[in-house]
Amino acid sequence: MSARAGIVVTGTEVLTGRIQDRNGPWLADQLLELGVELAHITICGDRPADIAAQLRFLAAAGVDLIVTSGGLGPTADDLTVATVAEFCGRQLILDAALEERIAEILRKLMAGRAGADVDFDAVRAANRKQALVPVGAEVLAPIGTAPGVVVPGATGGTPAIVVLPGPPRELQPMWSRAVATEAVQQAISGRTVYRQETVRMYGLPESRLAETLRDAEQSVAGFDGLEITTCLRRGELEIVTRYEPDAVGVYGDLVALLRDRHGDAVYSVDGATVDQQVATLLVDRRIATAESCTAGLLAARLTELPGSSDYFAGGVVAYANEAKAELLNVDPVLIAEHGAVSEPVAEAMATGAIHHLGADTAVAITGIAGPGGGSPDKPVGTVCFTVRADGVTLTRTVRLPGSRADIRERSTTVAMHLLRRALLDGAAKG
Numbered sequence: 001m002s003a004r005a006g007i008v009v010t011g012t013e014v015l016t017g018r019i020q021d022r023n024g025p026w027l028a029d030q031l032l033e034l035g036v037e038l039a040h041i042t043i044c045g046d047r048p049a050d051i052a053a054q055l056r057f058l059a060a061a062g063v064d065l066i067v068t069s070g071g072l073g074p075t076a077d078d079l080t081v082a083t084v085a086e087f088c089g090r091q092l093i094l095d096a097a098l099e100e101r102i103a104e105i106l107r108k109l110m111a112g113r114a115g116a117d118v119d120f121d122a123v124r125a126a127n128r129k130q131a132l133v134p135v136g137a138e139v140l141a142p143i144g145t146a147p148g149v150v151v152p153g154a155t156g157g158t159p160a161i162v163v164l165p166g167p168p169r170e171l172q173p174m175w176s177r178a179v180a181t182e183a184v185q186q187a188i189s190g191r192t193v194y195r196q197e198t199v200r201m202y203g204l205p206e207s208r209l210a211e212t213l214r215d216a217e218q219s220v221a222g223f224d225g226l227e228i229t230t231c232l233r234r235g236e237l238e239i240v241t242r243y244e245p246d247a248v249g250v251y252g253d254l255v256a257l258l259r260d261r262h263g264d265a266v267y268s269v270d271g272a273t274v275d276q277q278v279a280t281l282l283v284d285r286r287i288a289t290a291e292s293c294t295a296g297l298l299a300a301r302l303t304e305l306p307g308s309s310d311y312f313a314g315g316v317v318a319y320a321n322e323a324k325a326e327l328l329n330v331d332p333v334l335i336a337e338h339g340a341v342s343e344p345v346a347e348a349m350a351t352g353a354i355h356h357l358g359a360d361t362a363v364a365i366t367g368i369a370g371p372g373g374g375s376p377d378k379p380v381g382t383v384c385f386t387v388r389a390d391g392v393t394l395t396r397t398v399r400l401p402g403s404r405a406d407i408r409e410r411s412t413t414v415a416m417h418l419l420r421r422a423l424l425d426g427a428a429k430g
Helices: 023-034 048-060 080-088 096-111 120-131 168-179 182-187 206-219 245-262 274-281 297-303 321-328 332-338 343-357 404-429
Strands: 004-010 037-044 065-069 092-094 132-134 138-140 148-151 160-164 195-202 227-233 236-243 266-268 287-291 312-317 361-367 382-389 392-399
Touching: 004 023, 004 048, 023 037, 023 065, 023 168, 037 048, 048 065, 048 080, 080 092, 080 132, 080 148, 080 160, 096 120, 120 132, 132 148, 138 168, 148 168, 148 182, 160 168, 160 182, 168 182, 195 245, 206 227, 206 236, 206 245, 236 245, 245 266, 266 274, 274 404, 287 297, 287 343, 297 312, 297 404, 312 343, 321 332, 321 343, 332 343, 343 361, 343 382, 343 392, 361 404, 382 404, 392 404
Parallel strands: 004 037, 004 065, 065 160, 287 312, 287 361
Antiparallel strands: 092 132, 138 148, 148 160, 195 236, 195 266, 227 236, 361 382, 382 392
């Protein structure tokens, strides 16, 4: 079994949801890269009794390493270091060199506040608690004003504990220093090298994937050596598999089964997202968008792709029928005959985007995202798409479930996959 770790995220603001936890998932990824098995992530408020309860729980679970985030500030509710020291049976002592280092940081910060009526000695006194360190702990130099500490584990007793600040901009650069300490290296000495692979699928119900994975348990020899996590994200299925190197053949058998059962749905076996694939396919091209119900979300998604400044010409958001006619040359008669949410209008919008923006490729989206509107023939969630590229035109009408935000986001995913297909088909024709 690999070395195991637990994470304790502290902060009442995180516990109550006022601030989203970014540290737990980030630290989980870092531990995975180190080959350390993550046992638990817990979140608790800034109460010593609750922090201590999390430490006891993880120690009882037999983890080799505990990582905490948050509670290292100068205020009265920042008590993580004191709680960890008590849990480990270590006295807190003032580190004079660290106190002076923190004071120097404070001087520089206050120097930029010319004219402010601030008592430096009072500020220094308030921050003195940040220089209190458990006996025998290694100090991690502060990125802001809060230093971290690494408390070595005790044989047959407490695990090693890394205490990190809460702000991600401070925690993340401090992590590499923590990993390099002797205490952490000793704690994770039993780690295993893991591989992690990602397969991405589109257009397959989650229930069918679940059925295939149940069959794989019986048909793929050594399947229990794979740790598989599935996630439905943006209308796609993401299958993340973690395994030790000697199970590489087993993983290959799993991928072969997925391709055999769901070949049309498997679009990536190397972890590349549809956005990354589209970015590669758009090199030496010029693309434009025409959007109604998505209000520019597809254009925004395209601008986030690498190199987009070279191939993204721009986008037109045309909600009103008059805007479709004026900005995209959509014939009002076409709208009157088929409705604004229709395949003919989507095709006309794509043609107009190519013409007005000097592009060779275009994506158009028109639909009913709700919450009101719709009809028995075209209920909320009805969205029409057209992609034009290299003489290839793909037009689809789909029904998307969910709220207004869900429909809009999923529409951009449908559009990206249609764009990928059109570009691949165009390349094959060429």
